Amino acid sequence: xxxxxxxxxxxxxxxxxxxxxxxASGYTFxxxxxxxxxxxxxxxxxxxxxxxxxxxxxxxxxRFQGRVTMTTDAPTSTAYMELRSLRSDDTAVYYCARDPGTxxxxxxxxxxxxxxxxxxxxxx
Amino acid sequence: DIVxxxxxxxxxxxxxxxxxxxxxxxxxxxxxxxxKNYLAWYQQKPGHPPxxxxxxxxxRESGVPDRFSGSGSGTDFTLTISSxxxxxxxxxxxxxxxxxxxxxxxxxxxxxxx
Numbered sequence: 001x002x003x004x005x006x007x008x009x010x011x012x013x014x015x016x017x018x019x020x021x022x023x024a025s026g027y028t029f030x031x032x033x034x035x036x037x038x039x040x041x042x043x044x045x046x047x048x049x050x051x052x053x054x055x056x057x058x059x060x061x062x063r064f065q066g067r068v069t070m071t072t073d074a075p076t077s078t079a080y081m082e083l084r085s086l087r088s089d090d091t092a093v094y095y096c097a098r099d100p101g102t103x104x105x106x107x108x109x110x111x112x113x114x115x116x117x118x119x120x121x122x123x124x
Numbered sequence: 125d126i127v128x129x130x131x132x133x134x135x136x137x138x139x140x141x142x143x144x145x146x147x148x149x150x151x152x153x154x155x156x157x158x159x160k161n162y163l164a165w166y167q168q169k170p171g172h173p174p175x176x177x178x179x180x181x182x183x184r185e186s187g188v189p190d191r192f193s194g195s196g197s198g199t200d201f202t203l204t205i206s207s208x209x210x211x212x213x214x215x216x217x218x219x220x221x222x223x224x225x226x227x228x229x230x231x232x233x234x235x236x237x238x
Binding site: 035037043044046047050059061062095097106107108109110111112114115116117 | 125162164166168172173174175176179185217219220221222224225226227228229230231232
């Protein structure tokens with residue numbers, strides 16, 4: 001079945017970076033993009049950006065521009081999200097989600113399959 | 125960015141009764157060339173990731189019970205649970221994908237049993 005398996009929880013100090021992985025299976029990885037969404041404790045959902053798994057084209061939410069990098073590795077069907085210069089308010093669960101769209105430079109914008117989430121805690 | 129506003133923040137409904145959630149967008153989500161509303165609904169149970177329920181405002185995702193329905197157009201949308209079941213206790217989020225370069229979610233609505 002289609003699934004996204006994310007890496008384990010991370011504890012980071014302020015100013016550090018974190019890189020979360022998302023391994024896809026059950027579908028052709030390069031046929032769909034991946035969105036990243038985060039959820040701070042007891043808060044709602046916040047879209048961080050999208051990457052085409054076909055050509056690596058990225059679209060980042062404005063508030064994360066310059067601080068986030070999304071990449072993919074097609075041979076291992078894995079997507080990555082790196083967030084730098086971490087602050088305490090970056091403490092959140094980070095989700096990857098498949099976009100069912102098939103265009104290479106623009107997300108369809110839906111998220112039909114989700115990973116279970118990776119908890120990132122930023123604390124000194 | 126398009127702002128999505130949900131109401132109420134929470135609601136408690138007796139088992140078997142109707143639950144209704146509103147979602148309003150700061151601009152129309154109706155794309156005239158396709159005549160489709162770029163609005164999705166997600167359900168999130170505690171400790172779990174969100175689950176896609178509806179897209180195009182009213183198209184039910186496979187496997188979603190038909191007691192759930194989505195409606196609305198333009199800037200005003202509604203998610204209705206016709207007969208609330210215990211397993212429906214969750215947060216519900218609307219999301220616009222009209223501007224696919226800047227996806228935004230509503231603040232969420234918590235549904236509980238009264």
